[in-house]
Amino acid sequence: xxxxxxxxxxxxxxxxxxxRSTAQKATIIQDKSFAEIQTFxxxxxxxxxxxxxxxxxxxxxxxxxxxxxxxxxxxxxxxLEPYNTFHIASISKTFTATAVMQLYETGKIDINKPLVTYxxxxxxxDERYKDITIKEMLNHTSGMPDVDDYEWYKGIKDExxxxxxxxxxxxxxxxxxxxxxFHYSNIAFDIMADLIAKVSGMSFEKYVKENILTPLEMYESxxxxxxxxxSFRTSPHIGNxxxxxxxxxxxxxxxxxxxxNTNVLxxxxxxxxxxxxxxYKSTQILTEETHAMMMTPTFxxxxxxxxxxxxxxxxxxxxxMTNYEHGGSDDGYRSLLTLIPEKxxxxxxxxxxxxxxxxDTRNKIRDILLEKYKD
Numbered sequence: 001x002x003x004x005x006x007x008x009x010x011x012x013x014x015x016x017x018x019x020r021s022t023a024q025k026a027t028i029i030q031d032k033s034f035a036e037i038q039t040f041x042x043x044x045x046x047x048x049x050x051x052x053x054x055x056x057x058x059x060x061x062x063x064x065x066x067x068x069x070x071x072x073x074x075x076x077x078x079x080l081e082p083y084n085t086f087h088i089a090s091i092s093k094t095f096t097a098t099a100v101m102q103l104y105e106t107g108k109i110d111i112n113k114p115l116v117t118y119x120x121x122x123x124x125x126d127e128r129y130k131d132i133t134i135k136e137m138l139n140h141t142s143g144m145p146d147v148d149d150y151e152w153y154k155g156i157k158d159e160x161x162x163x164x165x166x167x168x169x170x171x172x173x174x175x176x177x178x179x180x181x182f183h184y185s186n187i188a189f190d191i192m193a194d195l196i197a198k199v200s201g202m203s204f205e206k207y208v209k210e211n212i213l214t215p216l217e218m219y220e221s222x223x224x225x226x227x228x229x230x231s232f233r234t235s236p237h238i239g240n241x242x243x244x245x246x247x248x249x250x251x252x253x254x255x256x257x258x259x260x261n262t263n264v265l266x267x268x269x270x271x272x273x274x275x276x277x278x279x280y281k282s283t284q285i286l287t288e289e290t291h292a293m294m295m296t297p298t299f300x301x302x303x304x305x306x307x308x309x310x311x312x313x314x315x316x317x318x319x320x321m322t323n324y325e326h327g328g329s330d331d332g333y334r335s336l337l338t339l340i341p342e343k344x345x346x347x348x349x350x351x352x353x354x355x356x357x358x359x360d361t362r363n364k365i366r367d368i369l370l371e372k373y374k375d
Contacts, residue, residue, distance in 0.1 A: 033372040034065050037365050045070040049240035050356050052080040056264035057369065058346035061276070063268045072234040072352065075244050085220060085232045085261045086350040087249050088335040089328025092223065092260040094274075096192050097138050097312035099208050101290050108199045111135040111311075118195055122166055126174040134195070136178050137188035138311040139298045143174035144185040150258070152249045152331060157226055159203055161252040162193035182301050182309070189257040196256075204255055215283045216269045221262035225250040228261045236332020237353040249330040258330060264348045267337065271346030274324070275339055295324060319370060327358065334358045338366065343373050 037055070044050045052070035056063055068080040103109040109118065111134040116122055123129065128143065136142040169191075175183045193204035200207045205224040213221050222228055225248070236245045250259055269280050274295075278286035286294075297308035297315060307316040315324050321342040328335040336358050338347045347369070349362055 033368050036368055037065070038067060040364060041067075041069050044356070044361065048356070049242055050351060050353055051237045051242040052234060052352045053356070054080060054082055054084065054086070054264045054350045055365070056082065056268045056348045058268050058271050058275070059373070060344045061272055063265070066264055066268070073244060074237060074242055075235075080234065082265050083220070083232065083263050084234050085228055085263050086234050086335065086352060087236065087330060087333045088260050088262055088267070088350060089249075089258050089330040089333055090186070091326045091328045091335050091337050092256065092258050093189050093312045094326050094337075095208055095212055095260060095270075096189055096256040097294060098212060098286060099196055099204075100134065100138065100192060101286060101294060101311065102211055103196065103199055105287060105290050109134060109195070111138065115191065115195065118199055119166055119191070122191070123170045124172045124174065125170065126172070128174050128177060132178045135298070135311070137185075137191065139309050140182055140184050140188065141179050141299050142185060142188045143176040143178045143181065143183060144188045145172060145175050146184060147186040147190070147254065147257070150249065150254050150330070151251050153247050154251055155248075156251045156253055157224070158252065162197055162204055162255070165253040166191050166194040182299055186254065186257040190254050192256040212285055215285055216273055216280050218262060218266040218269055221260065221266050223255045223260050224252070225259060225261055232263070234352045238332055238355070240355070242353050245332045247331070249332060258328070264350055267348045267350075268346065271337060271339060271348060275341055275344060275346055318366075329354055336362050338362060340366075340370075343370065345369055345373060
């Protein structure tokens with residue numbers, strides 16, 4: 001037991017040292033483009049009522065810039081650092097979908113089969129629920145409605161939460177016939193916790209930790225909020241001037257759609273892995289073929305803007321290049337991950353207030369980077 005404690009303590013210290021040294025190294029890089037990004041983000045802290053922003057930019061297989069601005073809590077006024085953890089809300093779905101596709105690779109899940117094949121007790125008031133496939137849940141064409149109330153105030157954390165949630169939808173109706181329309185549904189993703197647990201034999205959070213987060217060296221990241229180190233946590237804020245919200249957005253019933261806590265340094269590993277067809281360093285979390293399935297359009301979300309969805313990932317053209325992304329927004333937090341494979345650029349922005357104009361923020365940073373890497 002003592003050896004085990006020593007091992008994890010050592011790993012923890014190494015991660016902190018590595019994270020801080022990475023942040024220091026990247027911040028030192030002060031070319032014109034990064035200086036412009038830095039000035040812009042600092043201005044949001046100074047003038048836009050934003051408590052904290054953390055950013056990481058990847059190019060090829062490296063983090064080329066990372067920095068944190070502002071504070072992690074306006075009451076304590078403790079400085080925000082790149083290794084501090086944020087609730088990243090719906091970006092969580094890209095991890096959940098990857099877990100499902102890993103189980104697809106091993107033959108434990110066929111995404112073209114109905115959900116009831118694996119969860120025979122799942123029921124809805126609308127008989128069409130029997131036709132909903134896993135794939136339709138992953139690309140938001142299941143016809144399922146969205147969550148009305150996440151009940152963050154309950155802070156549910158017991159392991160039985162996943163099955164209880166799957167069983168709690170028996171009075172729900174579909175919005176549309178499966179596969180015919182796009183309706184963004186957190187409910188569809190939240191059911192995945194029970195699905196993954198039943199076919200893998202372990203809880204959703206444990207499966208993701210062992211098969212995705214740890215292999216990608218995302219040691220301080222977790223879907224299970226109680227295990228996030230208190231000293232690393234940020235606080236959610238609301239209002240202008242921003243004030244700390246008393247309730248943290250965590251409810252285990254909504255883990256797959258929303259509850260991953262992570263930092264920009266470790267999210268960089270995720271960005272790189274998805275930039276390189278499921279590979280980070282020497283670790284392949286998905287085969288290239290399966291990863292391509294996730295990043296291939298399956299349904300047109302918005303014809304006017306040419307936005308499509310693959311399996312959890314959204315994609316659209318920008319300046320002649322395809323962007324892949326997912327954003328997140330919950331009480332007190334906002335997040336955005338953007339990948340531009342043609343330039344091998346990844347952009348991760350996390351903030352501890354929901355009202356930040358995140359897409360405008362990303363747009364300015366993206367244009368600066370595309371100009372920098374135009375050749």
